[in-house]
Amino acid sequence: MPQLDVHNPGMPDLQFVLFVSALCTSNLESINVPQDLRARIFDRCWALINTDTPPVDPKQRVLDLRQGTELTLEACVSTIRSLLAEAGITKLMWDHPVSNPTRDSSAAAQPLIDRLGQLYPADPDIVDPPPSRSDGRSTR
Numbered sequence: 265m266p267q268l269d270v271h272n273p274g275m276p277d278l279q280f281v282l283f284v285s286a287l288c289t290s291n292l293e294s295i296n297v298p299q300d301l302r303a304r305i306f307d308r309c310w311a312l313i314n315t316d317t318p319p320v321d322p323k324q325r326v327l328d329l330r331q332g333t334e335l336t337l338e339a340c341v342s343t344i345r346s347l348l349a350e351a352g353i354t355k356l357m358w359d360h361p362v363s364n365p366t367r368d369s370s371a372a373a374q375p376l377i378d379r380l381g382q383l384y385p386a387d388p389d390i391v392d393p394p395p396s397r398s399d400g401r402s403t404r
Contacts, residue, residue: 267357270348278329281340285309287356289325295358297348305347309340 268287273280287295288302295302306325310318313332319325329337348354 265357265359267355269355270345277337277341281337282327284344285327289322292358292360297353297356301347301351305344308343312336312339
């Protein structure tokens with residue numbers, strides 16, 4: 265089960281804010297953050313960036329931090345951490361199966377995709393590569 269330490273996420277602040285906001289606006293059912301808290305986190309971060317009310321349409325609930333400043337980013341990080349701390353959440357944990365692609369590849373990319381499929385078949389016989397020797401060559 266994937267998890268993210270709220271206070272030591274191991275990623276830059278911008279990535280942390282965007283990642284948490286994406287989790288908060290997702291339709292994930294198996295996340296340890298209640299829906300009302302997820303909405304509050306997004307709405308408060310939205311208010312730090314925008315002057316209009318947060319969108320209701322789930323497809324429009326995306327934070328755009330391109331026009332923000334370092335201060336805006338710090339405020340979003342602080343808001344996320346404080347709201348989660350109030351709820352007693354120190355790690356975000358969720359479970360999500362791998363999903364199918366949402367877009368088809370362009371016709372121009374298809375030959376490359378086909379070639380990669382030949383190089384890396386969908387069901388390889390081995391999972392891990394063979395161990396390497398000290399000279400960098402494979403032991404097989």
